Amino acid sequence: MPADTLTRPATEPWTFARVEVVGVEELTPTFRRIVLARRDGGRLADPGFDQRIKVVPPSPQGIDAMPTDPDWYASWRRMPEHERPPFRTYTIRGFAGDDLLVDFALHGPDGPAGRWAMAASLGDELLVLGPHAEHPGPHGGVDFVPPARTEHHLLAGDETAAPAIARILEQLPRRARGTVVVELPEADDAAYLPAHPGFEVHALARGERPRGEALVARVAAVAAAHLEAHPGAEPEEVDIEDGLLWEVPRSARGGAALASAPLYAWLAGEAGSITSIRRHLVRELGIDRRAVAFMGYWRQGRAENS
Numbered sequence: 001m002p003a004d005t006l007t008r009p010a011t012e013p014w015t016f017a018r019v020e021v022v023g024v025e026e027l028t029p030t031f032r033r034i035v036l037a038r039r040d041g042g043r044l045a046d047p048g049f050d051q052r053i054k055v056v057p058p059s060p061q062g063i064d065a066m067p068t069d070p071d072w073y074a075s076w077r078r079m080p081e082h083e084r085p086p087f088r089t090y091t092i093r094g095f096a097g098d099d100l101l102v103d104f105a106l107h108g109p110d111g112p113a114g115r116w117a118m119a120a121s122l123g124d125e126l127l128v129l130g131p132h133a134e135h136p137g138p139h140g141g142v143d144f145v146p147p148a149r150t151e152h153h154l155l156a157g158d159e160t161a162a163p164a165i166a167r168i169l170e171q172l173p174r175r176a177r178g179t180v181v182v183e184l185p186e187a188d189d190a191a192y193l194p195a196h197p198g199f200e201v202h203a204l205a206r207g208e209r210p211r212g213e214a215l216v217a218r219v220a221a222v223a224a225a226h227l228e229a230h231p232g233a234e235p236e237e238v239d240i241e242d243g244l245l246w247e248v249p250r251s252a253r254g255g256a257a258l259a260s261a262p263l264y265a266w267l268a269g270e271a272g273s274i275t276s277i278r279r280h281l282v283r284e285l286g287i288d289r290r291a292v293a294f295m296g297y298w299r300q301g302r303a304e305n306s
Helices: 072-078 112-118 162-171 187-192 213-226 271-284
Strands: 014-026 031-041 052-056 088-091 094-096 099-105 125-131 149-157 178-184 199-205 260-270 292-298
Touching: 014 099, 031 112, 031 125, 088 099, 088 112, 088 162, 099 112, 099 162, 149 162, 149 213, 162 178, 162 187, 162 260, 178 187, 178 213, 187 199, 199 213, 213 260, 213 271, 260 271, 271 292
Parallel strands: 149 178, 149 260, 178 199, 260 292
Antiparallel strands: 014 031, 014 125, 031 099, 052 088, 052 125, 094 099
C-alpha cells in the first residue's frame, strides 16, 4: 500500500499508519504487550488517558483491503461482507520513543484481533487508525472527561478495560482521589495495574464465578460507601443487543458535562455488567447521569467490528 494513500493532511484529526511488530512482552497470565513500529503513514499523537485507536490485524482479507480514505468506515460498510478486513478498538497504552505500545487481554472476547495477539510474531504487519500528530486537536477518542472538581473518581471494568484504567491511573495527578474496581481472569493479573497514592485498587479474580458478578457487587458496595443514597431518575434503558452502548457526557465545548461532582464514574467492559452498574449508580444512588461515563466495549457471546 503506497504511503500516500495512508497519510492524512493535517486538517484530518485521525490517520492510518502501517506498523510492524517489533516486540512482544508477557506482562501477566492475561496481558500481552505488543510493541509496534511505524513503517509508513501518518505519525500518531498521544493525547493520553483512555485514547482509543482502531487496529486492523492480519487476516485472510489482508490489511491492504482496508479503506483508508477520510470516509473509511462508510467505504468499509459498502464492501461485500466477506471482503471486509476485521478491525477492533484498543487503547494506546503508551509509547517507547516512536514505538506504539498496545496491551491485549488474551482471555477476553473471542475475535480476530485477540486470536492474532495470542500468536503474534515479530515482523507481523497491521494497520492502526489513530490521532494525527500533525493535527492541533482535539482528536476525539478520549472518554475520561471528569469535572474539574471531583471528590472521588470511580474507575470500573473488566480485563478489556484494564489497559485504559492503567493509563488513567498513571496520568492522574497525585492529588486525585478515587477507587478502582477491576474484575480479572486470574489473581496474578492484579500485578498489571499500577499503584496511585490516592487510589484504592480492588483487583477481583473471577475464578469460577459468572463474568461480571464480582464486579457489579463490589462497585455497588464501593459507591454506597462514598455516597448517601438519593434515589434518582430512571436512566434511559439501553438495549444491550442492538443499542448504542456508549454514553460520555460532555459540554457543548467538548469538556466535562459538569463543573463539579462528588463522584465521577468511568465504567467500561462487557455491556451487560456495565449496564447493570450504570443503572444502580443512577437509579439507586441518585448519581447525576452527567457524572457517569458508560462504555460497553463488547457484548457477551458476540464478536463485532468496533
